[in-house]
Amino acid sequence: MTEKQEKILNAALKLFAEEGFRSTSTSKVAKAAGVSEGLIFRHFTNKEGLLQAIIQMGEERAKELFSDIVLEPDAKELLRKYIELPLKVKNDKEALEFWKLQFKIKWELELYGEHKMIVIEEALIRAFDQLRYNEPEKEANLLLTLMDGLATRGILQETYELDEATKFIKQKYKV
Template identity: 70%
Template sequence: MTEKQEKILNAALALFAEEGYRSTSTSKVAKRAEVSEGLIFRHFGNKEGLLQAIIQLGEEQASVLFADIITETDPREVIKKFIEMISKTSQDEESIVFWKLQFKIKWELEMYGEHKTEAVEQVLIKAFTELRYLQPEKEANLLLTLMDGLATRFILQKSFDLDGTIEFLKQKYKV
């Protein structure tokens, strides 16, 4: 990706979060990125192409986050790493902003993108199965839902005790 493409994506991500996807024009994105509107069309086709590039960027970053979990073979470590994953993203301000914007776009456009978590869900099901949980699929789904909720609370509620909640979950699952 070129420096200009990166500037365009960052500007679009910020504007989509600030003003909403529907209210943001490509001319506003071009002005914020300090590029011509034509450059946006050349690289991304149109506003929808720009949105798809941002969504793709989120999927790539999610894959990076999930990689260590997916390759783990110890079932307790799988669960522990998944629970601790949110801590890794909460340490870096740039990462927090990126995920906040991804969540905002997801809500505005009512796009969940459950395919992003399919691989980690399968690994969690396998871990819960190996640990002999009665309903491994439901445990995996519950943990995915809890982590999604934790991320939302962390992003929206400044006083939320993320570390305490993570420790509680690790104790609950004995990891």
């Protein structure tokens, strides 16, 4: 990806999150990125193509976040890493801002992207199976749901005690 494409995507992500996808014009994105509107069309075809590129960017970053977790061979360590993921994001200002903007766009457009969670779900099922939980699939689904809510709340609510919630969940799973 070129530097200009990156500038366009970052400007679009920020504007779509702040003003809404439907309310943001490509000309406004171009102005914020310091490029011509034609360059946006050349690289992304249209506003929907720009949105798809932003979503893809989020999926790539999610893969990066998940890679260390899914490759972890030790079941307890895998669970610990997954449970601490929202803290890792919250403590990285650039990552926090990126995910805040991604969440806002997904809420506005009612997009979830559950397919990106399959690899984590499979890793959690394996971990719970190794730890001999009675119903590893249900336990994995419960933890996915719990962490999704925790991440959302931790990212969007500045005063939320994410440290305490994380500590409690780690105690629950003995990791």
